[in-house]
Amino acid sequence: MxxxxxxxxxxxxxxxxxxxxxxxxxxxxxxxxxxxxxxxxxxxxxxxxxxxxxxxxxxxxxxxxxxxxxxxxxxxxxxxxxxxxxxxxxxxxxxGNGFQCVSEKTLCVGAGVGVAPVYYLKKVLGENARLIAGFQNSNEIPACLQDEIDFISTDDGSFGAHGSIIDYLDAQINEYKPERICVCGPHIVLKLVAEKAKAHGIPCEVAMEKTMACSIGVCRGCVVTLNRSGKIDNASVCKDGPVFLGEEIVW
Ligand SMILES: Cc1cc2nc3c(=O)[nH]c(=O)nc-3n(C[C@H](O)[C@H](O)[C@H](O)COP(=O)(O)OP(=O)(O)OC[C@H]3O[C@@H](n4cnc5c(N)ncnc54)[C@H](O)[C@@H]3O)c2cc1C
Ligand code: FES
The missing domain is CATH 2.40.30.10 (Translation factors)
Incomplete structure (x- = not known):
């Protein structure tokens, strides 16, 4: 085959x-x-x-x-x-590197098609993870995943909770009490989830998406700027990522 x-x-x-x-x-x-x-x-x-x-x-x-x-x-x-x-x-x-978490109680957060890698993470972590995801409306929810997502919100309220998944993040964190948060979705969702995680004092891994050309770390077309303890660094999403610590990204 x-x-x-x-x-x-x-x-x-x-x-x-x-x-x-x-x-x-x-x-x-x-x-x-x-x-x-x-x-x-x-x-x-x-x-x-x-x-x-x-x-x-x-x-x-x-x-x-x-x-x-x-x-x-x-x-x-x-x-x-x-x-x-x-x-x-x-x-x-x-x-790429993939998510680093292996055993912590993890809140997996997806937005739109960004639900894909955090769904996989939830599968790997099993009982140690909760998967929440936001979509624009009910027509954007993948039928193959609908029953596997623990909490869904839609922007227009056509399925699940009404509003952005960000609107429900504090409540989900307070209820589930995760030791780690992992997220994939549009840039703004990554930024807001990373900020919320920081406010709650929880480590956060973000799966970045950048337009890619070579995909193998050569063209430097997918660079993201990192701040590692005051040291500014440029990293390639394709080779060094796509997963980074939210607190290290210069948003
Ligand atoms: C690490 C990573 C994981 C991704 N995972 C998924 C996924 O699971 N499901 C999904 O639907 N999409 C995913 N994307 C986005 C996906 O790669 C783009 O939607 C796709 O490349 C668009 O190609 P196109 O030819 O249809 O669109 P076009 O807009 O015609 O693409 C033109 C060019 O831009 C590049 N491009 C356009 N948008 C993106 C983008 N968002 N990211 C990277 N390159 C882009 C294409 O590779 C191509 O070279 C991911 C992107 C990255 C970087
Ligand atoms: S796409 Fe070329 S370095 Fe990442």
């Missing part, structure tokens, strides 16, 4: 592709036997004849298959959405 594997270069076979929400798709790809991803890592997919691979978080890894949840946006994601079961996907990965 898996056709070849050279270092992190992979080719795998599509075993499932389905629409799970408005313009959102789930794809499963059979991967090599020694493929061992951790939550928060990503794969970079070759999309037809586009030189730049497209990065996607790994949403799950089960029975030798990775799942990816993706939103159709431009040419690259349209190409993936048009793949069929049995087609071959050319990808690099697993890439």
């Amino acid at each position: 898996t056709i070849e594997k050279n270092k992190k270069m992979n080719k795998g076979e599509v075993t499932l592709i389905e629409r799970v929400a408005n313009e959102m798709f789930l794809i499963k790809i059979k991967v090599a036997a020694d493929f061992e991803p951790r939550a928060g890592q990503f794969v970079s997919i070759l999309c037809d004849n586009h030189t730049m691979r497209r990065p996607f978080s790994i949403m799950n890894f089960l029975d030798g298959e990775i799942s990816i949840l993706f939103k159709k946006k431009g040419d690259g994601t349209a190409y993936i959405a048009n793949l069929n079961v049995g087609d071959t996907v050319d990808f690099i990965g697993p890439m």
Whole structure:
């Protein structure tokens, strides 16, 4: 099934592709036997004849298959959405560092398609994690995840609690009392969650998203500025991340 594997270069076979929400798709790809991803890592997919691979978080890894949840946006994601079961996907990965937490009681926070890597983290942590997520409206909630998310909010109130997931963060923290918070979503959500975590004195890991070109730490197109105990540093999201400590990011 898996056709070849050279270092992190992979080719795998599509075993499932389905629409799970408005313009959102789930794809499963059979991967090599020694493929061992951790939550928060990503794969970079070759999309037809586009030189730049497209990065996607790994949403799950089960029975030798990775799942990816993706939103159709431009040419690259349209190409993936048009793949069929049995087609071959050319990808690099697993890439990046992934979430570092292993045993702490963790509040996993997702927003939109950013729910993917924190869903995987919750799967890995099991009983030691709670997953909460915010979406624009009920049509944006992936059907494959709806029953697996412990608390959902929608901006328009069409499903779950009414409002942004940020509106409910204090209450969730006070009730669940996490030792760590891990978050993925739009930049503003990452920033606000990191600020809330800091206010509560809880370590926070944020999975950053930056437009990527090379995806392998060469072009420096995905740089984020860090402040590590007063020392200003530039890091590549693709190579040094995508997960960073919220308190270290210069927002
Ligand atoms: C670490 C990481 C993980 C991601 N995980 C997911 C995921 O799980 N699901 C999901 O739907 N999306 C994810 N994204 C965003 C996804 O990579 C983009 O939506 C996708 O590359 C858009 O490609 P396109 O050709 O359809 O869109 P276009 O807008 O046509 O893309 C044009 C170019 O910009 C780049 N680009 C555009 N938007 C982004 C972006 N947000 N991040 C990086 N490069 C971008 C593309 O790679 C391409 O080179 C992730 C991004 C990063 C950096
Ligand atoms: S995308 Fe080139 S360094 Fe990260």
